[in-house]
Amino acid sequence: MFVGVRAVFIDEISMLSAAILGKINYRLQQITGTYDQVFGGLHIILCGDFRQLPPVRATPCYTVPINQLGAPILWQSIDYFPLVRVVRQTDELFSRILTKIGDGLKLSVNNIKLIESRHKSESWCKENVPDAVRLFYSNFEVDSYNRKAINNAHNCIATDIMLGYSSNSERGQQQGKLHKMSVAETDGLPYMLPLAVGYPYMITSNINVGDGLVNGAIGVLRHIERQPADPAEAGPSTSTTSPPTKDEIITLWFEFPDKSTGASAKLKSRPYVLSKPNTLSVDWVPVYKKVVNITLTKTVKCKRKQFPCVPACAITIHKSQGGTFDVIVYKYSSKQPQQLVYVAMSRVTSITDCISSRRRTLLDFQTWARRKRLTNYTRYSH
Structure with missing residues (x-):
């Protein structure tokens, strides 16, 4: 290799x-x-x-x-080579403001006025940019928003098989522990997955790295496919466990903004897609259920079968890092560190695409302790 x-x-x-x-x-x-x-x-x-x-x-x-x-x-x-040209932001003034925020420098009065012009109320955001990705600091805020944002969702419950327990009491105790674990702790497979067509979802594990189906990829759910009554009508499947039961959800079909994402998966499923022209599209990518082993104790484990994705109407700022979005609604707080603010605001290419849902001044970004930490990498390179 x-x-x-x-x-x-x-x-x-x-x-x-x-x-x-x-x-x-x-x-x-x-x-x-x-x-x-x-x-x-x-x-x-x-x-x-x-x-x-x-x-x-x-x-x-x-x-x-x-x-x-x-x-x-x-x-x-x-050797350290700083690049001075910003490619993501097309707005030069916005780019300079972001650089100041990232370096911990004090913003000018005009800089602050420009940012504050993007402060909008929650009701305004719901009415004018309902489909914009919401960025929050905590997982709790993200989960809360996603639950409220997705209407008429079907809850897809994971299939959990407990192994290695010595009694029903231990089994129940470990199941309770399992249901409290985060998606990151369960290898990207949630216990309950609310599904509704037309909403964005994020892939939570690496399905096929070379095909772009990686942890963090976001696509819109276009179709929920269930196991038909006649097994002969079923589409392609990657299941390695028992066959799906009648009416069980077997495939989720997503449309990704980057058409190269899932190119190989689209090619493999193309014959099946063409056989259902009124239901499926060649632009959609199939995602199947995945099976992982979750270790709970030295002896007790759980074999979980579920789709590796979660709702992405809202995501954490940490998760958004590395991505670019058309429009974001960012819940700003003066308590957030400057790096967090910088990452959130730099997810868009223009200041007009960045909306803050909370009225707070951005004057207090000059944090010298944080600035020292940010510039340490230049000192270590010499």
Whole structure:
């Protein structure tokens, strides 16, 4: 696989922890057999924006991993080249404002007035931009909004098979624990998935990385396919467990904004799609149920079968990192760190596409302690 490889590109470097960077270095040394050079002597090009959020519960890549204090910093072996041209934002003034926010610099009065002109009430947002993605700080706010936003939803309940329990009491206890776990803790498979056509959903696990069906991809649900009464009429399936029961939901069909997403999956399902011209479209991507094993204790496990997706009418700011949206409604709070504000506001290309649903001044962005942290990576590179 690495025969002839001379350079490795890694994007969204701000999401990469120091520990992962160390593992990449070690694996490249193993692959090339060159242990006396960092990254096995290969050229490594890291791209990203360090004004964004650092990895969750991990140290940034330009620091020393927590479990390797005193070890050399790999970042010091990398030359730093800042790129001054902003590609995502087409509005030059908006781009300059975002740079100030990201660097912790004080905004001018005119900058603040421009941002405050995008402050709208919740009722205005519901009436004028009902389909805009909502960005919230916490998972609780996201879940609450998604429950209210999706009307007439069908709740698709996961099939859970408990294994390794010694009594019904232990089984019930572990089931209760399982139902309280977050989607991240259950390998991207929710217990209850509200489904309704016409709403956006986010893929929560890597289905096919090469095909673009990856964790974080957002598409609109266009069709919910159920198991027909006649098994001969059933479409393609990837199920590795018992066959679906009558009327069970077997396939979700999504339309993604990037037409290259799911290109291979669309090609494979094309004959079946063409056989149902009044129901399906060749632009839709099929997503099937997935089976994962969830460890609860040393002995008790759960085999869960569910679709790897969640509603995405609202998502957390952390989840939005790396994405670009047509319009966002962002719930701003003066308590949020500047990196969070920067990531939220920079998800759109123009200030007119960024709407704040809360009236708060943005004057207090100059946080010197945070600014020092943001610029540490330039010091470590020399």
